[in-house]
Amino acid sequence: MAQEKSSGECRPRGRPQLRSDEETKQIVFDAARHAFAVDGYAATSTEELARRAGISTKTLYRLFPGKAALFEGMVADRLTRLLSDVNLKATDDLDIEKGLRAALLACADLALDPEVVALQRIILQESAEFPELAATFYENGIARTAAALAGWLRVQVGRKRIAVDDAEEAAGILIGMIASAPQRAAIFGSVPLPSRKQIERRVSICAALFLDGCRVTSK
Template sequence: MAQAKPSGECRPRGRPQLRSDEETRRIVFDAARHAFAVDGYAATSTEELARRAGISTKTLYRLFPGKAALFEAMCADRLEQLLSAVDLQGSDEVDIETGLRAALLACADLALDPEVVALQRMVLQESAAFPELAANFYNNGIFRTVRTLAGWLRVQVKRKRIAIDDAEEVAGMLIGMVASAPQRAAIYGGMPLPSRKQIERRVQTCAALFLDGCRAA
């Protein structure tokens, strides 16, 4: 009589299920974010990135022409995810101060996101040798955030809630008020990023300064 095979041996055989290119890109982005943050851009090779992602260098080059293209795509992808969650659409039922606080808080959440700050730190460290990194980070992150807030400000101007001439210039000033000092403290001073409560308090102060000023009567 034939002896029955143990159940552990009765496994279906065949080729493993292939990942889509989109799934593979996500894995590469995760591996690259960690590698760049820990080892830096210059010290991270494409071979190391492929190894961390569990793919061949041939597959990596098929998806991304080179390390610079990978870095640009990685930044754009992460910032796109964060920006897609930013809703700055004003409502006629919300007063201007409440709306401005909500808009500034959304921008602060993006600017002070730990991953974004880590990327900015790395870009600053590598910018002398790789100036294209700084340009890509600015265009995909900083400028897009300013442009998003500027669009919200233009809506408020159209509704005659505020009077400003250059919405993009004002948006840059507001984001600078909210985020620049905490960013510099974290990047250059090694200070922890502000807590949610601290960010909310900073946003409240910035909104009041913008709308009411601080000149004594």
């Protein structure tokens, strides 16, 4: 007679536990980021994306109606995660220069994040054929970052720390000062993104220029 196995040796049979749709989406987003960065948006097929993610094309189309929707979801997901780390809270115990430097540093961390710059490269390569990619990136990243900084500036105006007529315009100018030149150098000139120390120095200069200007006044 065969010896009975102890209860500790018995293992439940059946299908393995399935991933949730949200977990599967994250896997697809990771696969898509790498595929788009290497092969480009146009050259990457939905079949290739499904293969890289280890799922069927049927599952991919169930989660995303098409490649454009997948790209939009990928950009929105990544930028939402990065924006959640952007702390632009206005605290009473900070003077305006320290507070502005902290706010600008948070924006710079997002604008100069390697993955964000990589997304910009993809969009520039594909924007002529797929203009909706640029609109997606603008709405989910650039516009949301500028809106967050504009809100921070309005709080400072309300506390009479600064005088700004148009917070949205000022926010756009500030983000351009801290990020545009390093982004262009990285994308068009293959220059490495600035180090943390270099970003902090640039932020300090931008904050001082915004608050004090650089005009020499006659005595």
